[in-house]
Amino acid sequence: MRFGDFMLTTKITLLLSVLIFSVPTLAADNHTKTYDVIIVGGGIAGLTAAFYLDDYDLLLLEKEQQAGGRATSGQYKGLYYAKGAEYLGTPEGPLKEIISKFSLRLREIPAPADVILSEGKMYFGDYGKAQLLVKKSSASELNRFARQTLTVYEKYDDIPDLELSKELKRLDDITASQWFQENHFSPIYSEIYNVTFRGLFGAGSDEISALSAIPEIAFDFEGFEEIDEENTLAEEFANSTNSTEMYSFDRGIAEIPLALANHLGNRLRTGTTVVEVKREEDIFAVTGIQTDGSRRTYLAESVILATPSPITLKLAENILSDEQRKLLKSVNYAPYITIALFSEEPIFNTGFDLAVPDGLIFTDIYDATWISRHYHEKSRNHETSITLIYAAPFSYKDKSLLNMTDKELMKRVLTELDTLLPGSSNRVKDFNITRHPYAYPVMTPGSYQRMTRLHAITGEGLFFAGDYMIYPTFEAAASSGQLAAERVKDWLED
Ligand SMILES: Cc1cc2nc3c(=O)[nH]c(=O)nc-3n(C[C@H](O)[C@H](O)[C@H](O)COP(=O)(O)OP(=O)(O)OC[C@H]3O[C@@H](n4cnc5c(N)ncnc54)[C@H](O)[C@@H]3O)c2cc1C
Structure with missing residues (x-):
């Protein structure tokens, strides 16, 4: 994305957010049915919850046009690269089950990883x-x-x-x-x-x-x-x-959310930004705004909020207990930026993930084509190379990374890259930047006590899922979704 396009998109997004959150709430309307469960958020947590609730009447609402959240892939000249999550450990629990159910081909990341x-x-x-x-x-x-x-x-x-x-x-x-x-x-x-x-x-x-x-x-x-x-x-x-006990797929981790989304069919509504969740006696009313600006309220007997905690807090503010509000508020998020550098010649290709010395704006340099070059002959002769730069703040409290323009960011990254791998910047032909305002829920001291308590007080038809509930990984987020699904089943059967 060019710098001008990015600024325009940012402005439109900001304007939309202001409009969305300032429109007065309407009473539940134009609904025809009551779902067993509505899931808000189509990241791996929400999608996994849906997978375990397959036999129930459910609806999953996702704000973006594509499901996956922090685990999506980009494409450049036929090659895939991660925009967020890169790899898994040996899949266990829900991920193992999902991979097997959809016959996804797991690729072990070749050494040196x-x-x-x-x-x-x-x-x-x-x-x-x-x-x-x-x-x-x-x-x-x-x-x-x-x-x-x-x-x-x-x-x-x-x-x-x-x-x-x-x-x-x-x-x-x-x-x-x-x-x-x-x-x-x-x-x-x-x-x-x-x-x-x-x-x-x-x-x-x-x-x-x-x-x-x-x-x-x-x-x-x-x-x-x-x-x-x-x-x-x-x-x-x-x-x-x-x-290496590190795994991904030919199209990146995104293959898992995409398979789950595909399985959901029209039970997944993308392009729906949920703006409010209310409780009306025993029924929940979930209001979303669709891309054409129309507003719609859906009813359900239970709700799983599978969104980062600041969004969860905003959506359900009025129906949360004081303690839930306090605990959700105490979760801090670190921002993070991933930058895909496109070149004809590889920039780094002697391993999958290069951890750089501390003190630079970025922490890791990935060879995005490491897996495909190992497993596919065709990719070995490809004339395009993709290198991923993962940029993190020095402190999670510092959000200035998110405010850097594309130009500022690229200048800083390329200068630092040249100090590590001299001459690299000359090879970069194009780039793509992904900004993650809610990249990681930071495991500050007291996090485990906070999570234990949050699990203990969750219930009464309203459940939370997401990596901030267990651990900031893709796998843990999936487990949180499975757990929320089990709780919904108990609630509906009671
Ligand atoms: C740069 C980066 C690299 C990472 N690398 C790894 C890795 O290599 N391995 C690993 O295990 N983990 C990694 N992680 C962590 C992993 O990506 C996350 O833990 C996991 O994807 C979180 O899933 P989630 O479903 O909890 O949240 P999300 O993926 O954030 O999903 C939340 C969803 O809710 C949607 N949403 C938000 N607001 C609304 C609304 N109002 N209405 C409707 N929908 C809404 C969002 O669009 C999103 O799709 C990485 C994270 C980042 C940022």
């Missing part, structure tokens, strides 16, 4: 990361770090099943930085993981809780055995499997 750039040198995969940590600290410190993380991780469970023992509650109350400090880990641990956390949560070690950081660290050390020195480290990793 993770690359770290430190002092001009690239370190490949989990072994590379461990090698760098040993080099900058010691084998015994790496052992202690891995042991400490895995010991806590063993006690870990997903929300809402997680039992917050005294120890886990304390880890929920302190930041990841505090945890690094109180365990006297060398600064390199905090440095490396700070950029990982900015990439994964849009917030750094001193903003997220220790409890939310631990699963991500544990992922790097699964099955890790103690080592004596760097040589045994090499043996340890040589003996481990070559599996």
Whole structure:
């Protein structure tokens, strides 16, 4: 999108939002039926909820023209690239079931999936990361770090099943930085993981809780055995499997929401922006505005709000309890921007995801064609290359990233890119920018206590789903949708 088009779109969107939220509420009208359930939001959470409520009379309302939310793909000259979520871990639970039901072809991301750039040198995969940590600290410190993380991780469970023992509650109350400090880990641990956390949560070690950081660290050390020195480290990793345990699809993660949306058929109404949810005795009235400006109210016995918490709060403000309002309000979101760079020659193609040294506006550089080039002969000879830049703020509280114009953003990104990979900017022929104002619900201290409580007080026909209810990943968002569907079933059967 050109800069002028972007400004125009932004202005129109702002104007529409003002109009939408300032039109006085009408009473429920032009409805003909009462649905069992209305789901608001066609991201993976809402779509998964719909998948598990397939036997019920449901309607899913989505504001955009396409479902998928933060997990959509773009296309350029026949190649696909992610505009948000990039990959999954080994699918379990609802995602495993959905992938199997729609026979989607999962692609394991070929190694090296993770690359770290430190002092001009690239370190490949989990072994590379461990090698760098040993080099900058010691084998015994790496052992202690891995042991400490895995010991806590063993006690870990997903929300809402997680039992917050005294120890886990304390880890929920302190930041990841505090945890690094109180365990006297060398600064390199905090440095490396700070950029990982900015990439994964849009917030750094001193903003997220220790409890939310631990699963991500544990992922790097699964099955890790103690080592004596760097040589045994090499043996340890040589003996481990070559599996990266990171997955996507030929068209990106978006294949999952698209399959779910397709299955819904006309039970999915895209281009409908919900502006209010009211309760009229035992029935919910959900009002949406369609792209042609017409306003329509739908009735249902239950509602799942599968929208980011600030939107959920706005839509249902008048029917929430004081505690629900307070908890939803306490969820902070980090902004995030993804930039697709189109070139004839590859900019970065020695791994899937290059984590850059901390201190730059971006955290990761992805080779968007890494998967297709590995699995498809045709893509190997393609004359187009797509590189993705993932830009995150240094603090989630800083929203200035979102206010940067395309021009400012590109200038900054290309300058920084040249310092890392000299000469890259000359190769860029075109670009596409996606802004995510609600990119990640930040797992600030107290998040697990907040989520546990939010699950406990949700009910009475009104349910919430979304990544802010469990963990800021695609998979967790899907689980939140499944959970909301189970609760709707209980409610309808009562
Ligand atoms: C840049 C980026 C990279 C990421 N990378 C990964 C990754 O690699 N792996 C991973 O596991 N996770 C990743 N994530 C996180 C993952 O994308 C999210 O956790 C997940 O997609 C959230 O799904 P959701 O359904 O909760 O929310 P969303 O996807 O935000 O869905 C909410 C939906 O509600 C709709 N909506 C909003 N307001 C209204 C309204 N008023 N009326 C109707 N509809 C409305 C929206 O249009 C949207 O479709 C990434 C996120 C970002 C931003």
